[in-house]
Amino acid sequence: MTDPQAETIHHILTTYRTVAVVGFSDRDRRKAAFYAPAYLKGHGYTILPINPRLTTGLNRPAYPTLADAPGPIDVALIYAAGERVGPLVDEAIAAGAKAVWLPIGVVDEAAAARARAAGLLVVMDRCMMVEHKHLDVV
Template identity: 50%
Template sequence: MLVEDDAELAEILEYDTVAVVGCSATPGKDAHDVPKYLQNHGYTVIPVNPFADEILGREAYDSLADVEEEVDIVDVFRPSEEVAGIVDEAIERGDVKVVWTQLGIEDEEAAAKAADAGLRVVMDHCIKVEHRRLMR
């Protein structure tokens, strides 16, 4: 189900573990600064980036499928055309509760597939902006 209700967004933001697909090792990029913000606000951030060994002091995984820890939220910093594959990996894991795509990242078909599999979906929203707005 596509989530846009503030109460449900706040409920989602209560989860602890966020796998960030497309997490960047480069400070100043949103894909670095947003996960750092989450980490600084108590979230366990798991970087997923096949081109980095470590990001934000944590091992970076090559893919979502490689992540050994349980994942609550998959935060997507990849182009819209890659969302479908990420959703497939999230569904396959069996532990993911939410797929969250950042601003400008949308795939209606992938969102419907995730929702049909029982995942909540937040599309085209910045998790940092929503956290600041709802979790004060």
């Protein structure tokens, strides 16, 4: 069976380089909101940590919101769930992101539809780090 997100995933991972990580956390380095961005940084991506409680993350300035981050933002990688996802996707749209990535276990079809209608690429229920490891062109 063909993965309907495969082409989008490949395009995002091979074309876009600046990733704003909404919900970045350095409190527990065993959590995906830390180790996935750290992995991506180690593979040449520019990481913009987004967390109002931090001033830095991965040796870079952290920003309270997507609107505060310097542009352009290629990908908004959103570590949130439930009713918090939709408003954060709307922030990504307003910030001019080119893509929204929701990690494993996070699906919001309504927010994804809004993002696609605004011209953004959308990936849901996937780990950006794991998908990068599966690339043939790493």
